[in-house]
Amino acid sequence: MSHYPTIFFILFLIILTSLFDTINQLFLKTSINSLNLNIKSIKDVISFISKLILIPKVWMGFTFCVMSLFCWLFILSKADLNYAFSADSMHYIFIALGSRIFLKEKVGFKRWVGTIFIIVGIILITLSNY
Amino acid sequence: MYKNKLTLKIIFFLISTDILETFTQYCFKKSAIPQSDVFIKSFSDVLIFIKPFIGSGFLWLGLLSTLIAFIIWSSILSKIDLSIAVPIASSSYVLVPLVSIFLLGEEMTWLDWTGIFLIITGVIIVSSSTEKEKIIIP
Numbered sequence: 448m449s450h451y452p453t454i455f456f457i458l459f460l461i462i463l464t465s466l467f468d469t470i471n472q473l474f475l476k477t478s479i480n481s482l483n484l485n486i487k488s489i490k491d492v493i494s495f496i497s498k499l500i501l502i503p504k505v506w507m508g509f510t511f512c513v514m515s516l517f518c519w520l521f522i523l524s525k526a527d528l529n530y531a532f533s534a535d536s537m538h539y540i541f542i543a544l545g546s547r548i549f550l551k552e553k554v555g556f557k558r559w560v561g562t563i564f565i566i567v568g569i570i571l572i573t574l575s576n577y
Numbered sequence: 578m579y580k581n582k583l584t585l586k587i588i589f590f591l592i593s594t595d596i597l598e599t600f601t602q603y604c605f606k607k608s609a610i611p612q613s614d615v616f617i618k619s620f621s622d623v624l625i626f627i628k629p630f631i632g633s634g635f636l637w638l639g640l641l642s643t644l645i646a647f648i649i650w651s652s653i654l655s656k657i658d659l660s661i662a663v664p665i666a667s668s669s670y671v672l673v674p675l676v677s678i679f680l681l682g683e684e685m686t687w688l689d690w691t692g693i694f695l696i697i698t699g700v701i702i703v704s705s706s707t708e709k710e711k712i713i714i715p
Contacts, residue, residue, distance in 0.1 A: 476659045479654045484655055485655075492648065495652065499651055538663075539663065542663045542664075543660050546658060561698075561700070562660075564696070567695050568670070568692040568695030568698075570692075575689045
């Protein structure tokens with residue numbers, strides 16, 4: 448019985464990892480959207496990146512990225528890798544919801560169906576490695 | 578001019594960020610292996626743990642590949658929606674098993690094949706969901 452709290456704790460950490468990573472992506476994408484640049488050549492890429500790294504939001508996102516990395520390393524030291532991989536499937540749901548709510552992207556029926564296909568596919572590949 | 582249009586070029590770059598990220602993980606793991614007998618109990622242990630990493634070539638190689646992956650990923654995000662880029666980046670789940678079959682001669686179960694089939698179908702569906710949302714910028 449004593450190991451039940453740890454399983455829930457690991458699950459909580461897995462959700463936290465996905466959440467931190469999603470927040471990082473949302474910060475990055477809002478920063479990129481605010482620049483509103485059209486990249487056509489390598490020169491454009493250099494000016495784009497040099498402008499991007501001056502935006503504070505990018506660095507806020509980076510902090511979340513580092514936190515998610517530490518969470519992930521902690522999970523890997525405690526849990527089975529296959530079990531931990533369920534984090535990745537949750538990530539897609541958070542991204543779809545976050546894009547819809549915070550970025551006002553049109554996540555329609557088709558995109559949801561495609562995302563669910565991918566999630567089920569990842570779970571099957573993970574299961575077969577047991 | 579179309580925004581949000583998903584081209585083969587973008588898919589190619591998405592897959593290359595995935596490969597770079599996998600390579601980063603490999604490099605970090607390689608640089609961590611000599612340290613596997615170190616146990617972290619206090620903050621000073623963390624410093625002892627980190628010190629040999631700085632001299633490891635794998636660490637810097639990993640950091641370089643993260644940097645390149647970040648630049649490519651940001652450039653992709655300037656062109657397409659986040660809710661499209663992230664699902665399509667899942668192609669690495671297909672690439673790794675396929676590489677293990679053809680290059681390493683590993684055997685696949687029917688569960689693997691079903692998973693690969695579902696992911697490819699999902700990626701195609703997500704990719705095609707951009708068609709309706711083309712925004713024409715004059």
